[in-house]
Amino acid sequence: MARVIVDVMPKPEILDPQGKAVTGALQRLGFTGLTVRQGKRFEIDVDGDVTPERLDEIRDAAEKLLANTVIEAFDVRVDAE
């Protein structure tokens, strides 16, 4: 079974309160010099082969459901493994 990965991250110009909270928590735990942005990762198992058409379909799904494209950017790729 083929696997496709969709990464969804807040756009660079968008504030990321979750990432900011994590950055602060890391500092308080003594992990300094790290700036974090937090997003989502979707691992999608695809029935059958991942054809270019199937990938386009998943891109469409990512745009419609997985990402809020007003504030988030997404990346779709076939898992190398």
Place this chain on the structure above:
Amino acid sequence: MARVIVDVMPKPEILDPQGKAVTGALQRLGFTGLTVRQGKRFEIDVDGDVTPERLDEIRDAAEKLLANTVIEAFDVRVDAE
């Protein structure tokens, strides 16, 4: 500035209600044959070079703060770009 990626996913034997909800929503939208698991992606900008010691520190941070290792598995890697 170097960037490290930490992916956090629910362990295979753990139920993933978020992923299940997304899988169902995709089906209702007409995207069939896709099974989704949902996790988190952290993009960490590191001040200075990413030495092996620095990576170990980030692994430690992932274990302590970014992932709940009872139910989640994590993967730490240097961003290729």
